[in-house]
Amino acid sequence: MIRFLLNAEGHQVENVDPNTSALAYIRDTLGLTGTKEGCASGDCGACTVVTGEIHQGEMRYRAINSCITPLGNLHGLQLITVEHLQQGQALHPVQQAMVDEHGSQCGFCTPGFVMSMFAHLKTHDNPQRDEILESLGGNLCRCTGYRPIIDAAVQMYEPSGKDSFSDQQAQTIVELNRIAGSADAIELQGSGRRYLAPRSLASLSTALLEYPEGRLVAGATDLALEITQGLKEIDTLIFTGQVPELLECSDDGHDLHIGAAVSFSDCKNVLLKHWPDLAELLERLGSLQIRNQGTLGGNVANASPIGDMPPALLALDASLVLRRGDVSRVIPVAEFYISYKVTALQAGEFIEQILIPKPADTDWFQTYKISKRLEDDISAVCGAFNLRIEKGRVSSAAIAFGGMAEIPRRAIQCELALVGQPWQQDTIDSAMAALEKDFSPIDDFRASADYRMQVARNLLQRLFMAHTGKTSQLRVTHYA
């Protein structure tokens, strides 16, 4: 059985196919048709709902894409859909602002926007344009051009952010604690298929050994597409998100340890503390809904050649703690990727932690993502550069690219062309030329091979200029 709060009411689910998405359950079983299916792939936000959880003694609300959320992932959360915002005849301030600012035209995307705005209102004290854009970047609207929606997201702060959810917070926390306090196994069985959510590292290890064909699921932001698009029927889903050890971030003085099930939203701050240049990448990695669901461990394990974090992890010389049963091993990320979508993971083995060496003062890290659309798009090329430049010379260089090969990979020849050389234009020129020896990218619908190579080369030029120049003169995303 899995249990969650449907707004204020306790809700239990049994005997449902665990491949069922939260969206399908909300629309077809609960009959709450305000939540819409636009794409069933997490790309449009029409299905956005908000989940509430207890964080540091208070309720924390986050927007997620219900279309790619396995129903079981809702366990222990408060689920809020658009139908729950209105109190009697009175629209919620978010809804009223959308009406007042003419923020809806056809109205189909509107419930999703309303939910993203609601989560934003609950997590931000003031309306700031850049933060609003970040929160709503995963909601597509084809009618309005967004201007009135942005205005509504400012307007919703008047007169005050208080609402029925603030009033009921104490009660909600009691109810959620009641669910969390239950020792019952978190599992869902139906149509002969099962979903397990182990609650310790040991039981996760055991479950994976017991079901070696089982699919590990974290945020499900990619796995769910096999179900919604590929129409696969997955017999065993094993969820990582209830394992406390996988949800921790720590610092041993030398390395940062990031639990494999930590979402992007939850590791953002600790990453930015050490590598501020990751800020743009993390804002452009999927959408906020995706970052609320997706995990660093999932992004690594998914082994996509166009995943956004692997190049950075490669350039930062990160390692992975892998576990099988009670045996752990540590391998560099560089050795994790073997060939297209093939990794060093053995049957029954999983990623427990990502270890990232903390930077020295002399380290200089940059990462650049290039995509057709700036927001919520998959990279054509993604480059990460970790350099030490001492006394005008490059003393070390770790450079990695995504989108340039069948796996995310270091640019070894390029690095060799830099290390030991003076930090000047002709060194960069030879590093650019060396890229041709590192990679032979392919043509696809995102970009041609020529474009990928040209851009990868030009990113070295940008890197060179960025060392002394202003970012605002080098990136359109920072132009001011």
Added chain:
Amino acid sequence: MRSLPTITADADEGVIQGPGQATKHESAHLHVSGAARYTDDLGAPADVLYAYVGLSTVAHARLLSLNLDKVRVAPGVQAVITADDVPGHKDIGPVFPGDPLMVGDAVEFYGQVLFAVAATSQDLARKAARLAIADYAPLEADIRIEQGLANDSYVRPSHTQQRGDAPTAIEQAPLKLRGEFFSGGQEQMYLEGQASMCIPQEDGGMLVYTSTQHPSEGQKLVAEVLNIPMNKVTVDVRRMGGAFGGKETNANQWACIAAVLASKTGRPVKIRLARADDMTATGKRHPFLSRYEVGFDDTGQILGLDLELSGECGMSPDLSDAIVDRAMFHADNAYYLPAAHICGHRVKTNTVSHTAFRGFGGPQGMLAIENVIEQIATATGLDPLAVRRQNFYREEGGRDTTHYGQQLEQHLIEPVVARLEQTSNYQARREEIRTYNSGSAILKRGLALTPIKFGISFTVQHLNQAGALIHVYTDGSIQLNHGGTEMGQGLYTKVAQIVANELQVALENISCTSTRTDKVPNTSPTAASSGTDLNGMAARDAARKIKSRLTEFAAQHFGAESSEVHFADGQITVGEHTLSFSELVQLAYSNRVPLSATGFYRTPKIHYDRETAQGRPFFYFAYGAAVSEVVIDTLTGEYKVLQVDICQDVGQSINPALDIGQIEGGFIQGMGWLTTEELIWGDDGRLQTSNPASYKIPAIGDTPPIFNVELLPDSPNVEATIFHSKAVGEPPLMLAISVWSALRDAICSVADYRHSPRLDAPATPERVLRACEELKARQRQASS
């Protein structure tokens, strides 16, 4: 009715919110609360089945065999149909044949419907549909427009419009250019995918709920495929979750398939396409290839233009004849062409049949001439705005008639452009940008001002008609119905405002009911920006009939002259008598006065003779202009739109808030077409960008941080349109050409504005970078 409803004290209170008011969308409160119901949200009867389709996986082939054995025995499957199971017409081509409901023996594109299945759930239906085994004998496929052109393969004959002797004018011109330009297609990407539900009725009838812009065509085709008369079919559409042309003809197939399955099983059938199948199996904006030769002088004035516009139509005619015609009608945009030869080809390819999309060919024609203007500007070294201005239509000097013989009657191009040039501070910003660019190595900015002139009316004359139906009930409340459909544009709101004003009742007393073929018959599609022009007039006609009857009755009843009866703010005064609207309605009912009326409208003045390619196809033109400023990265081709200023002529606005919504939304949609929305078909004919992960429409961060929209003040339509307003649905899309021009301007800066790049649309970062590289290479070549 034995007793009449009690009239409450506040029954006739409220605000009229007539034309000119920024009234909220009639469904806004439902949209935001999730209570607005779309086709797939409608409660289905308990025995409903879910239909799904099996699609072809080759672009061109003979279908040798189709093994559906596994489909038939798949869990939950209740029925499977192929073309052989269609009782009536097997072709649903809207104008010309060519669109089989399901493949007979010839597959003409990748993604064509081979068969359909009905099962007990959506999931089971989809899974079953993937179990078919098709055996094909592949045939040679033309996937690209160039292939179709090379093979002289057309879905319809070409058409030519001509004025003067263009070849001679070009030959004798001091300067000439020739070139080629490509603009890609565009997916409508309505957020609500195609959806229908068919419920069998007694005596062979069918009730069809469907997300369509054209209920009457859906009705006709459902009747034809079922082989029943149209009076047995009712189509109902309350609202669509976006359409943009993609639900004009392309909604029909799904309703017809559900209807055949419902008829066969006797059970209600729902159909809803998954996004990737929706994008694969439905038509898009036509890609266009234009080839031009232009003669001009050193002031940039065009002396002669020979323009060949080739629209990639896909595998069937669908609406392509009218779409390519509209491209030709807009190949002048705002410019007088003293000698012109405009030829439009309807090229056949083995891809999905391209269809209506906001602008309907107009944007492609307009972009083609704007590209010519840009090339002339670089060649003459003039500011593109100066070249544009040099060529504007003008009232004087005999430069006021289009190449197809329509005289412009309201000269707003120069006033709109002059106003915007000033309000946007165009000239000063242009100077400032040149200074910035000379000091910025990597980032370059660009600026452009582009005008639009867009013709309003269906170019198919008979479509320019509309009907409406108004019921007044005995409590004074009103039901309003008309042939137009609501897809987000606010049509229901505007028409209700018109009726509220006519009857002088509060807007909230009017309930807009779903568009239904049993209420208003034989309707035209809600398309061509014509919704309010046509249906607003028809509704006003109906309201006037009721008002006239009430007036006549009140005069007679109170012994006054009709001229003494006045409707104002929910009150009717007759001489010294005053009564509320609902009181008058009850009195009229008791005296057996009919309280229901139909209304009708047909657009006057329009005609076009396709033989001579001359006429007045448009009742009027809508004008506008936009200034866009961009910044590009010359290392990666990435860009951002920094500021947009728009001035749009909407005549006398019926609802400024809705009009601004159309302008902003249309602009951003047009920007998507010209920037990041790239459709890519593989050599096998498969659409590779078939979902929003790979096909990128503008997101919220693409909205320009400075986005000023002004409605051109004090310029009522000189034609007698409803409230002297102008259509606003499509024209603003083309304002986004300013973004493409601004990108081009920024690119030109890398070679000191001396060379002209080829910048096909969409101008993706890749195309922008390629253009920058091309210019850098030419610069190097010129200086070496």
